[in-house]
Amino acid sequence: MPLTNAKLVLAEAKTQLQEIEELYAQSLNERNVPQRLLVKIKNFLENTRSPLDYCANYIFDTFCARHIDPNRLNKKKKSCYFPNKPSLEDFNRNIDSEVFIGLRNDRPDIVSLFEKYQPFQTDVVWIKNLHALVNLNKHIDLTPQEKQIHHEHFLIDVKNSNVRDAKSESEFASLLKEKLNNAVSDLVQINVETDVFHPPLNKPVPDFTLTKTWVSILFTTLNVPVIPTLNEILSGLESIINDFEEVI
Numbered sequence: 367m368p369l370t371n372a373k374l375v376l377a378e379a380k381t382q383l384q385e386i387e388e389l390y391a392q393s394l395n396e397r398n399v400p401q402r403l404l405v406k407i408k409n410f411l412e413n414t415r416s417p418l419d420y421c422a423n424y425i426f427d428t429f430c431a432r433h434i435d436p437n438r439l440n441k442k443k444k445s446c447y448f449p450n451k452p453s454l455e456d457f458n459r460n461i462d463s464e465v466f467i468g469l470r471n472d473r474p475d476i477v478s479l480f481e482k483y484q485p486f487q488t489d490v491v492w493i494k495n496l497h498a499l500v501n502l503n504k505h506i507d508l509t510p511q512e513k514q515i516h517h518e519h520f521l522i523d524v525k526n527s528n529v530r531d532a533k534s535e536s537e538f539a540s541l542l543k544e545k546l547n548n549a550v551s552d553l554v555q556i557n558v559e560t561d562v563f564h565p566p567l568n569k570p571v572p573d574f575t576l577t578k579t580w581v582s583i584l585f586t587t588l589n590v591p592v593i594p595t596l597n598e599i600l601s602g603l604e605s606i607i608n609d610f611e612e613v614i
Contacts, residue, residue, distance in 0.1 A: 368424050369611050372417035376603060379413040383596055386410060390583065390593055399583055407592070408503050414599055415500045418448035421610050425476060426466065428614070433468030442467075449480050450497050457484055475613050483606055492598040495588060502587060 389403045426446045434442050446465055451457040461470060461477055470477050481487075485494045583592045 368428075368614055369417075369421060369607055372420040372607050375413050375416045375420070376600070376607060379410055379417075379600060379603075382406060382410040382413060383600055386596065387593060393583070403583075407596070410596060411496070411499050411503055414496060414603055417603055417607055419446075421607065422446055422448040425469070425473075425610075425614065429469050429472050429476070430466050449484065450493075451484055451486070453486050454481075454484075457481060457486070473613075476610075479609055479613065482609075490602070492595075492602040495585075495590060495595055496599045496602075498588060499585065 386403065386406050389400070389406060393400050393403055423443075423446055426443060431439060431443070442465060449457055449460050449465075451460055457480070460466070461480065466477075466480075483490055483493055485497065584590065585592060585595060588595070
């Protein structure tokens with residue numbers, strides 16, 4: 367299989383992403399983004415760029431090298447990367463005169479695939495994010511990230527529920543927790559803003575407000591969430607490699 371190396375690196379990236387997701391979940395209660403999470407993200411990004419260049423180099427060696435003067439071949443090969451061009455004009459120049467000499471005449475279908483995955487296409491935001499993050503990692507130690515804490519408030523009315531029929535504090539707490547779980551099943555963290563779990567049993571049960579709190583970690587420069595962005599990158603890369611594998 368011509369793209370075996372690319373698929374092996376993608377498999378490793380998939381394993382790395384699973385580790386990132388596990389560490390990410392563990393980090394949600396920490397005050398700062400742990401350094402080990404940033405290191406794993408950097409390694410993941412390095413592995414996700416490599417499959418594209420494996421693909422580009424295979425195409426260059428197979429379809430373009432024979433069209434290039436042997437005296438210039440090594441220099442051309444050193445500049446062979448998966449095209450990442452901001453405009454169609456820049457892309458065409460890269461294909462026709464800079465690197466992939468002869469490819470448009472011999473394999474226009476491959477040129478069309480290259481063009482499909484260029485940043486100037488509106489439906490490949492993930493590839494723009496990939497290149498932006500890879501470039502950031504070249505110039506700074508790690509991509510800066512930050513936590514955001516969001517709050518939502520839920521008013522739970524317990525005045526007319528079976529919670530009021532509790533005969534003891536333990537029964538009251540059990541019934542109330544059951545009601546809360548049914549009402550707000552996706553809470554990550556519950557903060558009860560009154561002592562509703564311990565009211566005098568002979569007094570009316572008050573209404574109270576819950577605070578829903580969750581934590582997201584962003585790529586600060588891009589203002590996009592880490593885990594969805596990395597998943598989109600991996601999924602997009604798998605699509606690219608599968609598409610190219612079908613034609614070469």
